[in-house]
Amino acid sequence: MAEDTPHIVPEDTEHLNCQADASSEAGSDGRSDSGSDEVSESSTIVYEHESFETFQHRVKRFCSTQWPNATEDCFEISRLDGGAFNRVIGIKYTNPVTEQSEEYVLRIPRFESAPLEYEVADFVFAAKSTGLPVPEVIAYDLTENNSLKTRYSIQRRIPGQSLYEVYPTLNPSQKTSVAKAMAQVITKLQSKVYSRFGRIDPTPVLAGTESDLKKVFRFEVPARQSWNAGVDERIPSAPQAVFELLLDLFERWKAYDISICPVDDCERLNKLIDMTKQMEELGMFKDQPVAFCHLDLEPRNILVTVLNDTEVVIEGILDWDSAVFAPRFMACKVPFWLWRWDDEDDDTDERNANKPFIDELDLEIKRTFEGAIGQRFLYLAYPRKFQIARKLFILATEGMRSTGALNEADELIEEWSELHIELLNPVKEMLISKDGFPSLGAFLKRKRQILLQEITRCSIM
Numbered sequence: 001m002a003e004d005t006p007h008i009v010p011e012d013t014e015h016l017n018c019q020a021d022a023s024s025e026a027g028s029d030g031r032s033d034s035g036s037d038e039v040s041e042s043s044t045i046v047y048e049h050e051s052f053e054t055f056q057h058r059v060k061r062f063c064s065t066q067w068p069n070a071t072e073d074c075f076e077i078s079r080l081d082g083g084a085f086n087r088v089i090g091i092k093y094t095n096p097v098t099e100q101s102e103e104y105v106l107r108i109p110r111f112e113s114a115p116l117e118y119e120v121a122d123f124v125f126a127a128k129s130t131g132l133p134v135p136e137v138i139a140y141d142l143t144e145n146n147s148l149k150t151r152y153s154i155q156r157r158i159p160g161q162s163l164y165e166v167y168p169t170l171n172p173s174q175k176t177s178v179a180k181a182m183a184q185v186i187t188k189l190q191s192k193v194y195s196r197f198g199r200i201d202p203t204p205v206l207a208g209t210e211s212d213l214k215k216v217f218r219f220e221v222p223a224r225q226s227w228n229a230g231v232d233e234r235i236p237s238a239p240q241a242v243f244e245l246l247l248d249l250f251e252r253w254k255a256y257d258i259s260i261c262p263v264d265d266c267e268r269l270n271k272l273i274d275m276t277k278q279m280e281e282l283g284m285f286k287d288q289p290v291a292f293c294h295l296d297l298e299p300r301n302i303l304v305t306v307l308n309d310t311e312v313v314i315e316g317i318l319d320w321d322s323a324v325f326a327p328r329f330m331a332c333k334v335p336f337w338l339w340r341w342d343d344e345d346d347d348t349d350e351r352n353a354n355k356p357f358i359d360e361l362d363l364e365i366k367r368t369f370e371g372a373i374g375q376r377f378l379y380l381a382y383p384r385k386f387q388i389a390r391k392l393f394i395l396a397t398e399g400m401r402s403t404g405a406l407n408e409a410d411e412l413i414e415e416w417s418e419l420h421i422e423l424l425n426p427v428k429e430m431l432i433s434k435d436g437f438p439s440l441g442a443f444l445k446r447k448r449q450i451l452l453q454e455i456t457r458c459s460i461m
Helices: 037-047 052-066 116-129 163-169 172-190 202-207 242-260 267-281 350-354 360-373 375-381 384-398 403-431 440-460
Strands: 075-079 086-094 101-109 137-141 152-156 290-293 302-306 312-317 324-327
Touching: 052 075, 052 086, 116 137, 116 152, 116 202, 116 290, 163 172, 163 302, 172 290, 172 312, 172 360, 172 375, 242 267, 242 384, 267 384, 267 403, 324 384, 350 384, 360 375, 384 403
Parallel strands: none
Antiparallel strands: 075 086, 086 101, 101 152, 137 152, 290 324, 302 312
């Protein structure tokens, strides 16, 4: 490929028509138009990047080769807040003939091992398949054979503001509007059912091969991350039940750990396998179709426009880099930040979703969301057993490669051991009639009572 000749994303799709911004795993890349000098200097030192002051001139020269009949004077380059895994640059192009301007975002991976082809494919697939406003990738280069001397992707920039910055300033009616809009986003994501768990195969997506867009690779062990290229072979995913998927992943992690540390007894992994078997015995994995899951629907990854005193519209959903094909319960994490706002944007404990309320307005927002989303979602959202299952799935797909992950696994194992006993007791009660013999009628009656109690508890808290 000739220098400065990018891959152009195929445009033979009706969904690739929305403007786009960028995001990162650690937060919304480009959340503001300018980062402070302190942030810029520290990130330059940490990631050993060329400073923005000099890099912006190279970006201008690069842009002049990408746009037909453009000169460097046609471009304004701005520094945007990057994330942990991507450097982000703003590009404003003004057509010298029409004098009309368009804005774009240049995303550059911070790590050489970052799987850019997966990240680009995630955005393209999401735009074509979800019906949601998704960042449009207009060009990318998976090589360093360009004047930037780095891999990159270019996206159109979405108009709107970060919901993270806007939400605390909204009035109750506007927050209620956001709650309804979030329910619509989640419902759209769950409206399609797929056949295989794993990550999208980027090759047909980037080639625009419509018939092969749903090809999926199995989850890799170790997981391919921005800081870790991984060593596992890319193998097409086969149809699996949820139980088979989790068991297979944990067994592969055991084999991997033993390969690098033969004396490892894999005690944690064996306990996680036991958890998986117990969840299967409880019937938790039944009726769990494959869904395309975003996994990070947080305010920092949502762009909005405030229309008036009562209405807020979602302009864009960002950060599809970690999207996967997963069991439906993974798409049922409650966006409880709607009614329990945390200025630090770091409250990820799902147990807080149902804590008692002090503010009646927050309770009304919660009820609005629940009324819009429906009982099928709530059944998989609030029960602690499914919240634990979501954490178990993350451990199965990402592994325990840090002290934090190891500690979380230990806490999860301990909590599940207690919850499992509680979950077994009602089953024993349901199976025994008044005279001490098994009773199907008593079983069904008690099961219905527990289900109604659980639904009622979730809706009133």
